[in-house]
Amino acid sequence: MKDSNSSDHALVTVNPATDEALETYPLMSDAEVTSSLEACHAAFADWRLKSHAERGQVLEAIGRKLRERKEDFAQLMTREVGKRLQDSRDEIDLCAAICDWTAKAGPDVLADEERSLQDGRKGVITYSPIGVVYGIQPWNFPAYQAVRYAVANLMAGNGVLLKHAEICTGSGLFLRDIFEEAGLPKNLFTVMLIDHDQSDELIAHKLVRGVTMTGSAKAGSIIAAKAGEHLKKTVMELGSNDAYLVLEDADLELAIKTCVAGRIYNNGQTCVNAKRFIVADKVYDAFIDGYVKAMDEVKLGDPTKDDTDLGPMARADLRDTLHEQVEESVAKGARIAVGGKMPEGKGCYYPATVLTEVAPGQPAYDDELFGPVASVIRAKDDEDAMRIANDSRYGLGGGIFSKDEARARELAKQHFDTGMVFINHFNLATPEMPFGGVKDSGYGREHGGFGMTEFVNAKAIALPG
Missing domain, CATH: 3.40.605.10 (Aldehyde Dehydrogenase; Chain A, domain 1)
Structure with a gap:
């Protein structure tokens, strides 16, 4: 077809x-x-x-x-x-x-x-x-x-x-x-x-x-x-549903700023965009407050303008599919913290959106949302966050935010079931490093x-x- x-x-x-x-x-x-x-x-x-x-x-x-x-x-x-x-x-x-x-x-x-x-x-x-x-x-x-x-x-x-x-x-x-x-x-x-x-x-x-x-x-x-x-x-x-872990000792200011950029880069339409944000309970409330505020400030507009943060999606049917995934996730228990409304007028625009109360059985948890929609998931602790990250049929990239870089490196090496892991930053691809994934x-x-x-x-x- x-x-x-x-x-x-x-x-x-x-x-x-x-x-x-x-x-x-x-x-x-x-x-x-x-x-x-x-x-x-x-x-x-x-x-x-x-x-x-x-x-x-x-x-x-x-x-x-x-x-x-x-x-x-x-x-x-x-x-x-x-x-x-x-x-x-x-x-x-x-x-x-x-x-x-x-x-x-x-x-x-x-x-x-x-x-x-x-x-x-x-x-x-x-x-x-x-x-x-x-x-x-x-x-x-x-x-x-x-x-x-x-x-x-x-x-x-x-x-x-x-x-x-x-x-x-x-x-x-x-x-x-x-x-x-x-x-x-x-x-x-x-x-x-x-x-x-x-x-x-x-x-x-x-x-x-x-x-x-x-x-x-x-x-x-x-x-x-x-x-x-x-x-x-x-x-x-x-495809992928890349998880970014915000651990108990994360630099929250860095994590919030990076997780916004990682979700909306390329209008949210990238296989290695940050998509699921798994946050340890100890820092969850502080992260979600800052993250929702930052995503609410993302400026949607003309992609040729320098002050635009987020342009249109590439096709109308892709935007429609994304919105359907949001609506189905909400129907199954997710909550829209910001965004989630289809804009009126010309163009295939969709706002920066944050979903909370994300759980298994929802598209926001199980599937790839190929657009500017973030799924935030609360984890009991760091160990639980790693478990949730790997609870996916996908395994392309992912990230870890932690002030203990040596521990984050060990988690990435021993436990993260993906082809790429970014520690305390977000990236797409570099010529010097292998690019690819595992599982689906x-x-x-x-x-x-x-x-x-x-x-x-x-x-x-x-x-x-």
């Missing part, structure tokens, strides 16, 4: 701040899909023979071009998905940093490794590119979601296909143009303007050697099953060098002693 604002034969973009139609892009024919895939594979056949250093030089050039075109790209992303303009600019900076780090670290990460074998022979492990990697990506970070997997795979020597979310089609094409302007061979990074049926056919095609997807757990399960039918390796970065949040890792080795052939070469 296509997104709700698609037509039968085209992809449509709409400004969620104004409801204004932006562009219409015709879908590829089946023949165009095949020819585009074949062209990407042909480009890969040459690219795979380039040295790591040569690939790195192109990635560095892409980073420079991203910085050069930052304002144009940021404006486009904000028009297409409603991101605050400053968030869009920050996203481009992150993408450029990923290019820089990958170019520098890639030759070491992908270097041949020699081993002495027990029988006296010499072993060589070499990381060979496997071919065309197909990425299915969401709309919440139109540049970053694509750059995250594409740059790592280009460094590894693979070709890359992108099926972007319909609502940010223009951003996907803009990124392709930047890559090629920077010197990436034409067709090596190809944007596929296709529907879901064509996507399934693409997954099945023999020239596609790997599939990576970022999205919901439900969609990830479907895509992983489809790829599994054809024995294609997958990496899945899926998916599998596989990106960043930190790990993404460069997800879709390679670790080839064993044995030589006589």
Whole structure:
């Protein structure tokens, strides 16, 4: 099924701040899909023979071009998905940093490794590119979601296909143009303007050697099953319900400020947003007083204005779903401390909202709320807070607020069942550290060098002693 604002034969973009139609892009024919895939594979056949250093030089050039075109790209992303303009600019900076780090670290990460074998022979492990990697990506970070997997795979020597979310089609094409302007061979990074049926056919095609997807757990399960039918390796970065623990010895001023930023960043539409706030009973009342006041002061408005704290959600149906989750949670015992009312007028706006009395059986406890709604949960003590944090089918990120950094580190290491933990701060992603989750949040890792080795052939070469 296509997104709700698609037509039968085209992809449509709409400004969620104004409801204004932006562009219409015709879908590829089946023949165009095949020819585009074949062209990407042909480009890969040459690219795979380039040295790591040569690939790195192109990635560095892409980073420079991203910085050069930052304002144009940021404006486009904000028009297409409603991101605050400053968030869009920050996203481009992150993408450029990923290019820089990958170019520098890639030759070491992908270097041949020699081993002495027990029988006296010499072993060589070499990381060979496997071919065309197909990425299915969401709309919440139109540049970053694509750059995250594409740059790592280009460094590894693979070709890359992108099926972007319909609502940010223009951003996907803009990124392709930047890559090629920077010197990436034409067709090596190809944007596929296709529907879901064509996507399934693409997954099945023999020239596609790997599939990576970022999205919901439900969609990830479907895509992983489809790829599994054809024995294609997958990496899945899926949804989450990230818990941030406010322990008894937390710096409450820091916790409140950080938990507001962590919930509303990117208009609350980020897989690693802080979503559940689990607060020890000893500090619960003080935290909730400050947190509700701070969330009530969040300014909702035009994402292009500097004084706006929170822009619109990306689509009307996403806002409707979020509001339904809030209403169902309230019907099952949650209480709205602030927000929770659907604004009138144009645009897909939803206010910063805080739910308390959150308990199992409510969407606010069990499910991912992909928008600016915070679920605050009271824990008996620190141990109970850790238990509640892990009481989730998700496991992407999370956080701990505590003045005892050594103890927080030990909790993160030994007890937090997630792929990432942030202590006394909130963050999204950094090029140097692995990104990914466990349980229904998916599998596989990106960043930190790990993404460069997800879709390679670790080839064993044995030589006589």
